[in-house]
Amino acid sequence: MNVKKRTTPIKLLQTEALLQRLNPPTHPKRPIIEKDLKKRKAGYQGEKTVDYHLSFLTDKKYMIFNDLRLPLAPDYFQIDSLLVTPCYSLPIEIKNIAGTLTIDPEFNQLSQNYKGVETGYPDPIAQATRQKLFLQKWFFNNKLPCPPIEFLVAFSNPATILKMAPGHKRIPPYDKMIHAQNIVSEISKLNTGFTREVTDLKKIKRLLLNQHQPAYPTILSTYQLTEADIIKGVQCERCSHTMIRKIGMWLCTNCSHLSRTAHLKAIEDYFLLIEPTITNQKLRDFLQLSSAKTAAEILKFLKLTRTGSTKGTHYIKNFP
Numbered sequence: 640m641n642v643k644k645r646t647t648p649i650k651l652l653q654t655e656a657l658l659q660r661l662n663p664p665t666h667p668k669r670p671i672i673e674k675d676l677k678k679r680k681a682g683y684q685g686e687k688t689v690d691y692h693l694s695f696l697t698d699k700k701y702m703i704f705n706d707l708r709l710p711l712a713p714d715y716f717q718i719d720s721l722l723v724t725p726c727y728s729l730p731i732e733i734k735n736i737a738g739t740l741t742i743d744p745e746f747n748q749l750s751q752n753y754k755g756v757e758t759g760y761p762d763p764i765a766q767a768t769r770q771k772l773f774l775q776k777w778f779f780n781n782k783l784p785c786p787p788i789e790f791l792v793a794f795s796n797p798a799t800i801l802k803m804a805p806g807h808k809r810i811p812p813y814d815k816m817i818h819a820q821n822i823v824s825e826i827s828k829l830n831t832g833f834t835r836e837v838t839d840l841k842k843i844k845r846l847l848l849n850q851h852q853p854a855y856p857t858i859l860s861t862y863q864l865t866e867a868d869i870i871k872g873v874q875c876e877r878c879s880h881t882m883i884r885k886i887g888m889w890l891c892t893n894c895s896h897l898s899r900t901a902h903l904k905a906i907e908d909y910f911l912l913i914e915p916t917i918t919n920q921k922l923r924d925f926l927q928l929s930s931a932k933t934a935a936e937i938l939k940f941l942k943l944t945r946t947g948s949t950k951g952t953h954y955i956k957n958f959p
């Protein structure tokens with residue numbers, strides 16, 4: 640049972656919005672941002688591949704939580720997918736890396752050979768082991784009896800070749816690195832090893848969902864950009880040219896396209912690129928709109944959470 644569904648990662652949405660509004664469009668950082676967008680899309684695709692395999696676990700005893708970000712002072716930890724059963728819990732780390740991957744337990748590193756180019760990555764087993772410890776600590780901090788915690792590292796690209804470095808055998812914990820299509824059979828194996836029901840599933844579910852804190856990465860600072868590197872205004876849905884407000888509509892001065900709703904995408908871009916709250920003044924500045932009354936009407940229509948009053952009112956966007 641999928642308890643917490645996966646949505647498009649905010650960082651992927653932010654990267655798309657950034658490319659759409661990069662000023663000038665030929666900005667020198669564009670190639671690196673485009674490369675990152677490709678990587679983020681592949682990562683999301685990999686996560687969806689794992690979701691597909693996990694969707695075969697239809698028994699009610701399984702609870703699946705995707706994209707969890709849980710507090711663990713002084714920071715947070717993230718889990719790509721967490722399977723909770725009455726007998727054990729299983730965090731799954733998802734990797735979408737193409738080519739031939741060689742794992743070296745001596746140096747705790749993973750090297751990728753893709754089209755003749757060698758790239759190093761941190762050992763995913765070390766990463767997953769750390770996550771397991773974080774999860775144990777999270778159970779302890781929440782005064783929950785800690786169930787046995789196993790872990791898996793799932794490689795989502797079926798064409799990826801997994802190898803151990805010469806002289807090393809695939810012994811535990813390296814047997815936890817698997818192809819995504821083998822997830823269900825690995826889970827069946829675990830089911831035979833853990834048969835004692837130990838956990839209060841209802842309480843775990845409530846705490847996991849309540850404590851999940853969505854991330855809000857600041858994408859401009861990721862690329863050392865500022866608001867000056869962003870094109871403001873409402874963009875035409877047809878040609879991306881900036882639109883102006885005319886008789887209650889948005890008019891494209893390039894292709895004459897008329898729209899009643901083109902500002903919605905612009906406001907979404909503001910929340911993704913600038914900050915997750917907005918005021919009437921900031922909305923007018925971003926949409927290049929002179930009327931405070933129109934801005935107020937737009938904000939009212941959006942049904943956002945409000946804090947403060949009159950001029951200081953902030954409207955808050957909640958990301959999943």
Ligand SMILES: [Zn+2]
Nearest residue numbers: 875878891894
């Ligand atoms: Zn246009």
